[in-house]
Amino acid sequence: MKFSIIVATDKNRGIGKNNDLPWPHLPGDMKHFREVTTRVTDPAKRNVVLMGRKTWESIPEAHRPLKGRINVVLTRNADYEVDEEVLLADSFENGLKVLEMEEIEKIFVVGGGSLYAHTIENPDCEAIYITEIDQTFDCDTFFPEVPEGFEKKALSEPIEEKGIKFQFFVYNKSS
Numbered sequence: 001m002k003f004s005i006i007v008a009t010d011k012n013r014g015i016g017k018n019n020d021l022p023w024p025h026l027p028g029d030m031k032h033f034r035e036v037t038t039r040v041t042d043p044a045k046r047n048v049v050l051m052g053r054k055t056w057e058s059i060p061e062a063h064r065p066l067k068g069r070i071n072v073v074l075t076r077n078a079d080y081e082v083d084e085e086v087l088l089a090d091s092f093e094n095g096l097k098v099l100e101m102e103e104i105e106k107i108f109v110v111g112g113g114s115l116y117a118h119t120i121e122n123p124d125c126e127a128i129y130i131t132e133i134d135q136t137f138d139c140d141t142f143f144p145e146v147p148e149g150f151e152k153k154a155l156s157e158p159i160e161e162k163g164i165k166f167q168f169f170v171y172n173k174s175s
Contacts, residue, residue, distance in 0.1 A: 045104060
């Protein structure tokens with residue numbers, strides 16, 4: 001199954017600190033994330049956000065599950081409890097298998113660091129959506145280098161919120 005990755009990184013590819021975002025809340029980035037991961041061309045279908053357990057736990061409870069999308073959480077804990085509409089799987093590959101019966105348009109890997117590292121080189125990864133933040137932050141989790149074979153295209157002009165400049169890009173796999 002084809003899938004995309006979506007992430008926000010600082011200048012050093014930092015993505016997190018202590019299972020949280022290292023930069024202040026950026027409403028423009030959150031809006032972009034929601035729009036990219038919910039937008040469908042076929043109204044009968046939905047998109048998927050596939051994430052590791054720590055990423056799931058980093059989402060404020062009031063916002064879980066992420067609305068308008070099928071949420072898949074990866075955990076090796078068979079007794080892990082989530083809302084009944086959330087799908088669980090013990091690996092990325094099994095996460096894709098649990099989706100086989102769903103009416104899906106796109107799948108987005110939304111974190112965290114180890115899941116990004118596991119999926120970015122996968123031949124079925126067709127696009128990487130990156131919010132590039134033009135600053136460095138104290139991070140303990142990092143996004144891997146974008147592999148060769150992806151072409152970078154700007155999706156936005158630079159934006160500034162709370163004194164932080166950022167820009168949206170997509171890296172599409174070259175044919």
